[in-house]
Amino acid sequence: MKKSGNYSGIDCFRMIAALLIVAIHTSPLLSFNETADFILTRIIGRVAVPFFFMTSGFFLISRYSCNNEKLKTFIKKTAVIYGIAIVIYIPINIYKGYFSMDNLLLNIIKDIIFDGTFYHLWYLPASIIGAALAWYMVRRLGYSKALIISALLYIVGLFGDSYFGIAEQIEVLKQFYSLIFQVSDYTRNGIFFAPIFFVLGGMIADTNVKRSLSINGMAFAGTFALMVVEAMTLHTFNVQRHDSMYIFLPVCMFFLFHLLLYWKERRFALIRMAALIVYIIHPMMIVIVHFLAKFLGDIIVENSLINYLIVCLLSVLFSIVATIFINKFTTSRNSIKKKWCFETERAWIELNLDNLAYNVNALQKVMAEKSTLMAVVKTQAYGHGAFQIATFLNQMGVKAFAVATIDEGIQLRRYGICGEILILGYTNPNRAKELKKYDLMQTLIDFKYAKALNRQKIAVKAHIKIDTGMNRLGVSFDNINEVKMIFSMKYIKVCGIYTHLCCADTLLPEDVEFSENQIDNFYYLIDKLKERGIQIPKVHIQSSYGLLNYPQLVCDYVRVGIALYGVLSKPDENTRVKIDLRPVLSLKARVVLIRSVSKQDTVSYGRRFQAKRDSLIAIVSIGYGDGFPRDLSCQKGGVLIRGQYAPIVGRICMDQLAVDITEIEDVSVGNVATLIGFDTMDIAAPDIAQHFNSISNELLCRMGARLPIIIK
Numbered sequence: 283m284k285k286s287g288n289y290s291g292i293d294c295f296r297m298i299a300a301l302l303i304v305a306i307h308t309s310p311l312l313s314f315n316e317t318a319d320f321i322l323t324r325i326i327g328r329v330a331v332p333f334f335f336m337t338s339g340f341f342l343i344s345r346y347s348c349n350n351e352k353l354k355t356f357i358k359k360t361a362v363i364y365g366i367a368i369v370i371y372i373p374i375n376i377y378k379g380y381f382s383m384d385n386l387l388l389n390i391i392k393d394i395i396f397d398g399t400f401y402h403l404w405y406l407p408a409s410i411i412g413a414a415l416a417w418y419m420v421r422r423l424g425y426s427k428a429l430i431i432s433a434l435l436y437i438v439g440l441f442g443d444s445y446f447g448i449a450e451q452i453e454v455l456k457q458f459y460s461l462i463f464q465v466s467d468y469t470r471n472g473i474f475f476a477p478i479f480f481v482l483g484g485m486i487a488d489t490n491v492k493r494s495l496s497i498n499g500m501a502f503a504g505t506f507a508l509m510v511v512e513a514m515t516l517h518t519f520n521v522q523r524h525d526s527m528y529i530f531l532p533v534c535m536f537f538l539f540h541l542l543l544y545w546k547e548r549r550f551a552l553i554r555m556a557a558l559i560v561y562i563i564h565p566m567m568i569v570i571v572h573f574l575a576k577f578l579g580d581i582i583v584e585n586s587l588i589n590y591l592i593v594c595l596l597s598v599l600f601s602i603v604a605t606i607f608i609n610k611f612t613t614s615r616n617s618i619k620k621k622w623c624f625e626t627e628r629a630w631i632e633l634n635l636d637n638l639a640y641n642v643n644a645l646q647k648v649m650a651e652k653s654t655l656m657a658v659v660k661t662q663a664y665g666h667g668a669f670q671i672a673t674f675l676n677q678m679g680v681k682a683f684a685v686a687t688i689d690e691g692i693q694l695r696r697y698g699i700c701g702e703i704l705i706l707g708y709t710n711p712n713r714a715k716e717l718k719k720y721d722l723m724q725t726l727i728d729f730k731y732a733k734a735l736n737r738q739k740i741a742v743k744a745h746i747k748i749d750t751g752m753n754r755l756g757v758s759f760d761n762i763n764e765v766k767m768i769f770s771m772k773y774i775k776v777c778g779i780y781t782h783l784c785c786a787d788t789l790l791p792e793d794v795e796f797s798e799n800q801i802d803n804f805y806y807l808i809d810k811l812k813e814r815g816i817q818i819p820k821v822h823i824q825s826s827y828g829l830l831n832y833p834q835l836v837c838d839y840v841r842v843g844i845a846l847y848g849v850l851s852k853p854d855e856n857t858r859v860k861i862d863l864r865p866v867l868s869l870k871a872r873v874v875l876i877r878s879v880s881k882q883d884t885v886s887y888g889r890r891f892q893a894k895r896d897s898l899i900a901i902v903s904i905g906y907g908d909g910f911p912r913d914l915s916c917q918k919g920g921v922l923i924r925g926q927y928a929p930i931v932g933r934i935c936m937d938q939l940a941v942d943i944t945e946i947e948d949v950s951v952g953n954v955a956t957l958i959g960f961d962t963m964d965i966a967a968p969d970i971a972q973h974f975n976s977i978s979n980e981l982l983c984r985m986g987a988r989l990p991i992i993i994k
C-alpha cells in the first residue's frame with residue numbers, strides 16, 4: 283500500500299535499462315570480442331525488460347486494492363502507447379516488405395498479440411497480458427499460488443528459449459513447442475515470461491522486508507554470477523534457441539530490485555517517460571544511423587561501439603526533446619489529476635500507521651497467549667478508513683476481523699483481505715449466498731434467526747451470540763436447548779460462540795459485579811454444552827475494555843475496536859491494565875480565509891458570537907458535514923493553528939467553521955488547523971468527545987463521511 287515515495291533508484295535505472303536494450307539491438311562490443319558482447323547483450327542486457335515488468339508490477343499489482351480501475355487504466359495506457367508505436371513503425375514495415383508476406387492477416391494478429399509488429403514492440407503486448415494475468419492470479423489466489431503458477435509458466439518458457447536444445451531432444455516437447463511457435467515466435471512473451479516479474483514486483487511492494495544493503499548486494503552479486511555461468515554454459519553447448527530466459531534471472535532480479543529501492547531521495551519523474559521513448563524510438567535511430575552512414579562515412583556503422591553510442595545519443599536527444607514537448611502539452615492536465623494535491627487542500631484525515639502497529643503489539647502483549655486479536659473495523663474502521671486500516675493490519679499478520687454488516691464484510695474481501703471476517707450484526711437470511719461466496723461468518727442473533735438462516739439451505743459459517751445480561755442480541759445463556767439445537771442445524775457451521783459485556787468500561791463495584799456475573803453466565807452455558815457432549819468452538823467475550831479490565835480471561839479471540847485506534851472512549855479512564863496507546867488519527871483542515879471583524883460584529887449562523895473587541899477570524903474549511911460535531915460550536919471546541927489554541931466562534935456550519943485567531947501571530951491563508959491530534963499541544967479525541975457528552979467511538983466513526991485519508 284505504501285507505494286508513493288521517491289524511488290530514485292527505480293527512476294534512474296529506467297534509463298540504464300533502456301540503454302541496455304539499445305545495446306541488445308546494436309551489439310556494441312561485437313567489433314572487439316564476441317564473448318564480451320554476448321555477456322553484455324545476452325546476459326547483462328537481459329535484466330532490462332524484466333526490470334520494466336517488475337516496475338510496472340511494483341506500482342500496479344497488489345494483494346490489496348480499493349480500485350479495480352487501476353488495471354484497466356494501465357491496459358488502456360499501454361495499448362495507446364502500443365498503437366502509437368505501431369503507427370510510427372508502419373513506414374519501416376512497408377520498406378522491409380512486411381505487408382507482402384503470406385497469411386498476412388493471421389500474421390498481423392499474431393504479431394499484435396505476441397510478437398509485436400516491429401521486433402522490440404513485443405514488450406508492450408507482453409506488458410498487457412502479463413499485468414492482467416498477474417493481477418488476477420494475485421487477487422484471486424494470493425502471492426504464493428500466483429508465484430508458483432507464474433514460475434511454472436516461466437519454466438515452460440525456459441524450455442522454449444534458452445533451454446530449447448534440451449526440449450528438442452524429447453519428441454513430445456518438441457511437438458508441444460512447435461505448436462506454441464505457430465502462435466508466438468518465442469516463449470519470451472506475455473504468458474510465459476512477463477507474469478513472474480509482475481508478480482514479483484507486486485510482492486516486493488506489498489511486503490516490507492528489511493534486508494540489509496550488504497546482504498542484498500551480495501545476494502544480487504551471487505545470483506548474477508550464477509546466471510552468467512548458466513548462460514555461458516548454455517551458450518557453449520549451443521542449447522539456446524533464444525537467450526532471454528535463464529533460471530537465475532527472476533532470482534537475481536528480485537535482489538536487484540530490492541537494491542534499487544534503497545535509493546529514495548527524490549523523484550525523477552521525467553526519466554520515466556524519456557526511458558520509454560528511448561525504448562520505442564531506438565530501432566528508428568538504428569535505421570537513421572545506417573542512412574546517415576552514406577554521408578558521414580561507414581565508420582559509424584562499422585565500429586559497433588561508435589554505432590551504439592551514436593544510436594544512444596540520438597535516441598536520448600530525441601527522448602529529451604519529446605519529453606519536454608509532451609510534458610508542456612500535458613502538465614496543465616496532469617497537475618489537476620495529481621490527487622495528493624487535492625487531498626490536503628481542504629480537510630483531511632491523517633493516519634499514523636506506525637502507531638497502529640504499536641497499538642497492535644501493545645494489545646497483544648496484554649492478551650492471553652492463546653488469544654487471537656480480532657480487529658474490529660466496522661463503520662470504516664471507526665472513521666479511519668476500512669481499506670487503509672484493514673490492509674495494513676492484514677499485512678502485519680492480523681488474520682481475524684469483525685464488521686457490523688455484510689456489506690462491510692464484502693467490501694473487505696474486495697479489498698483483498700484474507701483471513702476470518704465475522705459480521706457482528708444482523709444480515710438478512712436471504713443473503714446467505716453472499717455469506718458463502720465471500721466466506722463471511724455470520725453472528726446468529728437469536729434462535730429464530732438461526733432457523734431462518736438454516737432454512738436457506740446454503741452452508742454458512744456462524745458464531746452464536748449469547749446474551750448474558752446486555753439484553754441486546756443473542757440467545758439467552760440459560761436457553762441451553764436452543765443453543766444445542768443450533769449446533770445440530772444442517773447448514774450452519776458453528777465456528778464460534780461469544781458474548782458481549784455491557785459495562786466492562788467502569789470499575790465501579792456494582793459494574794464489576796455485573797460483568798463478572800455475565801462472564802460466569804457465559805461459562806455456565808459453555809460447561810452445560812460440554813456436559814451434553816458438544817464440541818466447543820472458538821469462544822470470545824472481551825472487547826477493548828473487556829481486555830483492559832478483565833485481562834485474566836483466556837479466550838480464543840479478543841474483539842478489539844477503539845483501543846486499536848489508540849484512544850479510549852473517555853479521557854483519563856481508569857482500567858486494570860494500563861497500556862500506553864498511541865492515537866492513529868489526526869483531523870486537519872486549512873485556513874481558507876482570514877477576516878477582521880470589529881467589536882460588536884457577529885459571526886456565522888444565528889449570530890451566536892459577538893466580538894467583544896476588534897478581532898481576527900480565520901475561516902477553516904471543515905464542518906459538521908465532514909463529521910465534526912456541531913455541538914462544539916461557540917467556544918466549546920477549538921483548533922490548533924501554528925501550535926496555538928484558537929477557539930471556535932459562532933456556530934459550526936456544514937462545510938466551514940470560524941475560529942478566533944486574534945492572539946495568534948502570523949496566521950496566513952493555507953495554514954493547517956489541527957482539529958484532532960498534535961501540534962505542539964494535543965487535542966485528544968476523548969476530550970473533544972466529552973465536550974459534547976459523547977465518547978471518542980462516536981466522534982471518530984462520524985469522520986467516514988467525505989474526508990480524504992492520507993497516510994503520514
Ligand SMILES: *Cc1c(COP(=O)(O)O)cnc(C)c1O
Pocket residue numbers: 658660706782824825826827841842843844845979
Ligand atoms: C463494536 C464491538 C466491539 C468492539 O468494541 P470496542 O469497545 O470498540 O473495542 C466488540 N464486540 C462487539 C460485539 C461490538 O459490537
